[in-house]
Amino acid sequence: MTTAPPESRDRIYRSPMALIGGSLVLVIIGWLGIDAVVSGTGRTPWLALAALILVVPLVVAFTLRPAxxxxxxxxxxxxxxxxxxxxxxxxxxxxxxxxxxxxxxxxxxxxxxxxxxxxxxxxxxxxxxxxxxARQSSGRGSTRGLGLFGGGMQPDGFxxxxxxxxxxxxxxxxxxxxxxxxxxxxxxxxxxxxxxxxxxxAYEIAGPAVAGAVLLTILVALG
Structure with missing residues (x-):
């Protein structure tokens, strides 16, 4: 009986700027949206809720999700x-x-x-x-790294x-x-x-976004 070799650990690559930007956008959207839901009057809370259901999955999809x-x-x-x-x-x-x-x-x-x-x-x-x-051609060589023989230098055999x-x-x-x-x-x-x-x-992203879009459309159509 042969045993399958263990799966190697994943290397994970993501965009740091997208993670930072997406997190900031979500904080701003959450702050404005929740404030509108809690403090709004008339149809405002429902419109804000529909907008949150639509926008939040899209922000997550294009910033936090990609990897x-x-x-x-x-x-x-x-x-x-x-x-x-x-x-x-x-x-x-x-x-x-x-x-x-x-x-x-x-x-x-x-x-x-x-x-x-x-x-x-x-x-x-x-x-x-x-x-x-240019530094190498001028004879100065690299100034990075120290090593055993000094910064950017190696023995020449002589x-x-x-x-x-x-x-x-x-x-x-x-x-x-x-x-x-x-x-x-x-x-x-x-x-x-x-x-x-x-x-x-990714139905977990598309589903809520579509639901939010439908709800928002209905609310706007009803006036």
């Missing part, structure tokens, strides 16, 4: 309204342009909402790379020291895509990484 979970066997993408599970064996490639996307062998593609592309971050990384290259070359600086989201590509290369052909792509709709 990417990666382990040795598969990539699980939790987008605003869907959860996509892609075994590494079904991943064709990971593309990073104006958005980060995963392409599967069937030809479908899925956006990684939790890993947004930062053009500003890329420009900053490009400037840092250019400055680093009793002296030479600068340690550094790779190009990468934006944070590009580093994440690099990690996922490394996992794809390492695990794409593994036996436990094979299977079918599954897509599940």
């Amino acid at each position: 990417v979970f990666a382990n040795h066997d598969r990539l699980r993408i939790r987008n605003p309204f869907r959860v996509i599970v892609v075994p590494w064996g079904e991943v064709e490639m990971l593309r990073s342009g104006y958005s980060n996307e995963v392409f599967v062998t069937s030809g479908a593609k899925y956006q990684l909402w939790a890993i947004p592309v930062s053009l500003r971050g890329r420009k900053k990384a490009a400037r840092q790379t250019a400055q680093q290259t 009793g002296g020291r030479t600068p340690v070359p550094e790779g190009p600086t990468r934006a944070e989201t590009d580093k994440i895509i690099d990690e996922l590509r490394e996992m794809l290369e390492a695990r794409g052909k593994a036996q436990t990484s094979q299977g079918e792509v599954t897509v599940r709709w």
